[in-house]
Amino acid sequence: MESKKHLNYYIILGVILALxxxxxxxLVHNYxxxxxxxxxxxxxxxxxxxxxxINEGRVRKTVIGEYILLGVVIFFVVFAILTAL
Amino acid sequence: MSAHLLRKxxxxxKIAKWRRDPSSIxxxxxxxxxxxxPKKQSxxxxxxxxAFIIYALFFLSVMVGQKAxxxxxxxxxxxxxxxxxxxxxxxTNRKRTAVGLGELRLNxxxxxxxxxxxxxxxxxxxxxxxxPDGDEPWDFILAEDYxxxxxGENLAKNFNNSKDVVEAWYNSPSHKENLLNKxxxxxxxxxxxxxxxxxETTVVVxxxxxxxxxxxxxxxxxxxxxxxxxxxxEAAHSVDTNTEVVANLPKPLQNVLPQQLKDSEPVILPxxxxxxxxxGIGVVFVIYLIALMTLDIWYSKKHGIAKVTGHTWxxxxxxxxxxxxxxxxxxxxxx
Numbered sequence: 001m002e003s004k005k006h007l008n009y010y011i012i013l014g015v016i017l018a019l020x021x022x023x024x025x026x027l028v029h030n031y032x033x034x035x036x037x038x039x040x041x042x043x044x045x046x047x048x049x050x051x052x053x054i055n056e057g058r059v060r061k062t063v064i065g066e067y068i069l070l071g072v073v074i075f076f077v078v079f080a081i082l083t084a085l
Numbered sequence: 086m087s088a089h090l091l092r093k094x095x096x097x098x099k100i101a102k103w104r105r106d107p108s109s110i111x112x113x114x115x116x117x118x119x120x121x122x123p124k125k126q127s128x129x130x131x132x133x134x135x136a137f138i139i140y141a142l143f144f145l146s147v148m149v150g151q152k153a154x155x156x157x158x159x160x161x162x163x164x165x166x167x168x169x170x171x172x173x174x175x176x177t178n179r180k181r182t183a184v185g186l187g188e189l190r191l192n193x194x195x196x197x198x199x200x201x202x203x204x205x206x207x208x209x210x211x212x213x214x215x216x217p218d219g220d221e222p223w224d225f226i227l228a229e230d231y232x233x234x235x236x237g238e239n240l241a242k243n244f245n246n247s248k249d250v251v252e253a254w255y256n257s258p259s260h261k262e263n264l265l266n267k268x269x270x271x272x273x274x275x276x277x278x279x280x281x282x283x284x285e286t287t288v289v290v291x292x293x294x295x296x297x298x299x300x301x302x303x304x305x306x307x308x309x310x311x312x313x314x315x316x317x318x319e320a321a322h323s324v325d326t327n328t329e330v331v332a333n334l335p336k337p338l339q340n341v342l343p344q345q346l347k348d349s350e351p352v353i354l355p356x357x358x359x360x361x362x363x364x365g366i367g368v369v370f371v372i373y374l375i376a377l378m379t380l381d382i383w384y385s386k387k388h389g390i391a392k393v394t395g396h397t398w399x400x401x402x403x404x405x406x407x408x409x410x411x412x413x414x415x416x417x418x419x420x
Contacts, residue, residue, distance in 0.1 A: 010399070028253065028256065028415055029417050048399075062394070066134070069138065069141065073144065074407045078407070081364050081367045081414050084359045084362075084364070
């Protein structure tokens, strides 16, 4: 039951990431939408992490900080490439 | 005891110590940069908070540095391109005929208007339909004595090839409207390279029109002349570019390669193709993070290391999705 609940969270994360890939696949040269998509991806990833860890009872500053930093770094990578295109 | 014997004894003690306590060899091992530390129960050093802050600062500096670089060294960064008027023309008409519309014919006045618009964008360094002086696209068309009933303009820059230009226009509703407008009868293209906003690039101007007086429509021979002239310019540019490329090759390669280069397509080659360079760095970086996360999962499971960190599988999913997004990013802007 615990592992099924865990799996449900990962399925939700997978669906979120799949939906947010839409602007990158279908709006190839629309850099404004892609920048917003990258920002929203990072934000939703962090939100998912916070909700998941609250439900697990494992919320720690270091843990959430890790998700935030990863989200920020990936957003900077995507944005750096978009500004160069 | 002599100094030599003391040194020997000390060395033997050190070796004996690290054989008994593996953690004492830590300072001689860089392994924990890449794998989790069993005693500290933390991620690899390259996945630590400090490391991520450094990565974030690095990419921030790439964004800022790139803009600053173009200010001090304009034209060094740019976009490689290989765009031809004939290809743009054929692809545009293919899109039209696919939906049952008639083909557009190349018009000399629209072609000159497109050329003048492209040159104006480079000389006044702007990227817009309306120039800083307030000149609209129709002003360029009227200046070539083309009295239009209908007119339109599509712009593109930073693309690598003709196909991507037309596909980008086609996938944008407002630009597609121009491509498939039944009111247009004629078209003009300009493909001009230069330095725009600090970047060496190629600007494509596409002008559409229908004259008020249909007796002023261009003829088939007008179109042939335009295509011939475009082909000659492109071939001449190819020789210039390729001559420069050949001259910069090492001597042994110069005798081997010239024929292949002469036979190859004309290519605009900036000193650094900024789009590909930064995309390459981004893709390699994300692959590097994926590799480290995968190593983290494997090593932690193998050695039973329980860390108080976020879910590595979630990080891996996010990174793989990001890699997919990065790989879809292509250079080229339309207006």
